[in-house]
Amino acid sequence: MARPARFGLATYRARTAPRQMAQFLTVRLRHPRGTSTIQLPSSHATFDLLLEAVAEQVGGCAAGIRLSTGYPPKVLRLGPSDLIAGHINDMDTAR
Secondary structure: OOOOOOOOHHHHHHHHOOOOOOOEEEEEEEEOOEEEEEEEEOOOOEHHHHHHHHHHHHOOOHHHOOOEEOOOOEEOOOOOOOEOOOOOOOOEEEO
16 A cells, blocks of 8 residues: 655755745857857846847847747847846747
8 A cells, every 4th residue: 555645854845945036047059059048137138238148159149130929930039138037948949
């Protein structure tokens, strides 16, 4: 006969504790040279900061980069100072 599962106080606290936002936003990047991973501060990551990080990985100019995310891929249309938190989730892939 199987015993009922018992949960200790630590398990209860882990399940009921509010989840904290991650410090960094990790974005997987697919580009002509292969794939890369970019980490940005999640609380104040702007679209301009993302484009600069992508340009650094790809080796191009941030002004000429067009990013797509999601499935099917859709072009991100944000202003330079717009926060990307609501548009890109942690571990999303950008193309």
